[in-house]
Amino acid sequence: MRAHSAAAQSNPVAASTFDSARVRADFPILARQIHGKPLTYLDSAASSQRPRAVLRALEHYETSLHANVHRGVHSLSQWATEAYEGARETVRRFLNARSTREIVFVRGTTEAINLVANSWGRANLKSGDEILITYLEHHSNIVPWQLVCAATGARLRAAPVRPNGEVDLDAFREMLNPRTRLVAVAHVSNALGTILPVHDIVRVSHARGVPVLLDGAQAVAHHRVDVQDIDCDFYAFSSHKIYGPTGIGALYGKESLLSAMPPWQGGGDMILSVTIESSTWNDLPWKFEAGTPNISGAVGLGAALQYVESLGRDAIVTHEQELLARTQEALSHLPRVTLIGTAPSKVAVVSFTMEGVHPHDIGTILDSEGIAIRTGHHCAMPIIEQYGLAATARASFGCYNNASDVERLVAGLAKVRDMFG
Amino acid sequence: MDLKDLYREVILDHNRRPRNFGRVTSANAEAKGHNPLCGDKLDLTARVQGERLEDIRFEGQGCAISTASASLMTEAVKGKTRQEIAQLFEEVHELLTDPSHVPARDLGKLMALAGVAEFPARVKCASLCWHTLNAALGSASAPVSTE
Numbered sequence: 082m083r084a085h086s087a088a089a090q091s092n093p094v095a096a097s098t099f100d101s102a103r104v105r106a107d108f109p110i111l112a113r114q115i116h117g118k119p120l121t122y123l124d125s126a127a128s129s130q131r132p133r134a135v136l137r138a139l140e141h142y143e144t145s146l147h148a149n150v151h152r153g154v155h156s157l158s159q160w161a162t163e164a165y166e167g168a169r170e171t172v173r174r175f176l177n178a179r180s181t182r183e184i185v186f187v188r189g190t191t192e193a194i195n196l197v198a199n200s201w202g203r204a205n206l207k208s209g210d211e212i213l214i215t216y217l218e219h220h221s222n223i224v225p226w227q228l229v230c231a232a233t234g235a236r237l238r239a240a241p242v243r244p245n246g247e248v249d250l251d252a253f254r255e256m257l258n259p260r261t262r263l264v265a266v267a268h269v270s271n272a273l274g275t276i277l278p279v280h281d282i283v284r285v286s287h288a289r290g291v292p293v294l295l296d297g298a299q300a301v302a303h304h305r306v307d308v309q310d311i312d313c314d315f316y317a318f319s320s321h322k323i324y325g326p327t328g329i330g331a332l333y334g335k336e337s338l339l340s341a342m343p344p345w346q347g348g349g350d351m352i353l354s355v356t357i358e359s360s361t362w363n364d365l366p367w368k369f370e371a372g373t374p375n376i377s378g379a380v381g382l383g384a385a386l387q388y389v390e391s392l393g394r395d396a397i398v399t400h401e402q403e404l405l406a407r408t409q410e411a412l413s414h415l416p417r418v419t420l421i422g423t424a425p426s427k428v429a430v431v432s433f434t435m436e437g438v439h440p441h442d443i444g445t446i447l448d449s450e451g452i453a454i455r456t457g458h459h460c461a462m463p464i465i466e467q468y469g470l471a472a473t474a475r476a477s478f479g480c481y482n483n484a485s486d487v488e489r490l491v492a493g494l495a496k497v498r499d500m501f502g
Numbered sequence: 503m504d505l506k507d508l509y510r511e512v513i514l515d516h517n518r519r520p521r522n523f524g525r526v527t528s529a530n531a532e533a534k535g536h537n538p539l540c541g542d543k544l545d546l547t548a549r550v551q552g553e554r555l556e557d558i559r560f561e562g563q564g565c566a567i568s569t570a571s572a573s574l575m576t577e578a579v580k581g582k583t584r585q586e587i588a589q590l591f592e593e594v595h596e597l598l599t600d601p602s603h604v605p606a607r608d609l610g611k612l613m614a615l616a617g618v619a620e621f622p623a624r625v626k627c628a629s630l631c632w633h634t635l636n637a638a639l640g641s642a643s644a645p646v647s648t649e
Binding site for chain 2: 438439440441442445446449456457458462465471472500501502
């Protein structure tokens with residue numbers, strides 16, 4: 082961890098002053114040039130970049146601590162286990178879960194949702210039951226439910242989204258009914274940036290005895306998350322969206338639910354004893370972690386969460402909200418540009434279209450200026466199609482972006498307009 | 503990498519005013535092309551008489567590269583035989599994918615697509631229409647009658 086980060090942890094005043102130049106300097110990749118131009122990285126909603134603190138933690142683990150976990154009596158195995166379980170404690174603290182028994186390491190948000198669909202879903206769903214999602218979900222919070230519905234005869238329903246990108250909460254309430262067995266919704270929309278009113282969603286769902294899964298992939302890095310305060314039953318997120326490595330993420334589940342759920346994958350580490358006839362399952366959370374896990378990934382995730390804590394989560398939110406306001410303001414004044422998703426409560430994700438220019442062409446021209454944005458349907462085809470579109474351009478921000486990135490985006494869009502006349 | 507190589511005037515023109523846009527009436531060959539990664543959609547209709555492609559039109563939505571490529575393709579293949587089209591397909595494929603490729607002959611306006619090879623992420627945009635044409639011609643493989 083860098084010196085200023087350690088200071089920030091011990092000094093609450095330092096944590097509230099956000100030095101964006103210094104934060105940017107923490108991310109080595111942002112110093113490279115693209116086509117001879119400085120890099121303006123506006124694709125953090127697809128994958129964020131990693132700070133030196135994470136890269137160092139990975140190197141330290143790989144060069145000094147690695148062996149298999151929960152296995153050997155030798156020193157390396159114990160150190161690796163301490164590093165891995167230490168990362169689990171960091172995740173617990175970051176989400177404010179009650180216990181590390183409630184934190185399952187997975188490959189990412191997608192695997193977390195598939196875990197719940199396959200384990201909880203197959204054990205609890207039957208023909209005629211309903212799962213309620215919304216129209217703005219990422220495909221990873223749609224397709225796993227379609228698969229479990231096909232297997233169980235349950236039905237997938239989706240609450241509508243208003244033109245500004247907000248979920249229609251009245252319609253959502255009406256769709257909750259005695260057949261609803263699970264609510265599974267995004268905490269934050271990846272395509273539009275909308276922050277969903279998860280407290281309200283959990284409250285009305287719980288009033289009907291329906292558990293709630295939140296897809297937190299786009300939320301954890303940009304919004305404060307406290308699973309006890311939200312009172313959700315499951316919470317899923319990916320490391321690589323919060324400055325950690327790819328291939329690792331976590332599922333939070335209330336202990337009462339996880340305890341009652343059957344394993345979904347069998348193998349080493351998830352058992353207590355095995356005979357040829359039968360096996361008994363390991364305790365939580367390892368019951369859901371068959372096989373040698375992504376140990377270094379977990380260590381990297383832990384380091385990423387500590388890095389975010391060192392910057393100050395509220396300070397990051399404030400900084401990114403300023404960038405969001407600045408970007409929406411600037412883009413709303415550009416001719417022929419339409420913002421897609423203008424909910425009052427958003428993270429710094431700005432989807433837009435430009436009349437007469439396809440998003441891919443916008444993306445290629447911006448890339449030639451060193452500006453990286455995402456173009457396409459953002460793995461959320463139902464909501465993009467609801468706007469009558471096949472694709473949008475999307476600029477998404479992270480803690481390392483600054484006002485100059487917004488200016489370069491605006492200048493790049495002027496170049497797009499010039500080229501397409 | 504120069505943007506002007508990709509967005510040449512011919513490309514921008516065919517994007518703004520796509521030729522042969524729409525549907526062929528009394529078509530006997532049709533195929534839909536879809537690029538699931540980016541959402542580009544293309545609907546080709548054609549009338550094939552024996553070995554010869556008599557008419558072809560396209561509609562759909564896509565980026566400038568995919569729209570211009572489809573427009574240029576319809577102009578280039580209209581009136582040609584299956585064999586001539588297969589030959590052209592190979593030549594265009596090399597033009598789109600190999601930046602160092604020098605075509606053995608002048609491909610006319612299709613040469614405007616040469617810049618695509620420098621932009622690997624955009625090759626699929628330009629080649630979607632050609633793959634769709636292959637599928638359409640396959641669908642018309644049965645002998646075609648005049649009436």
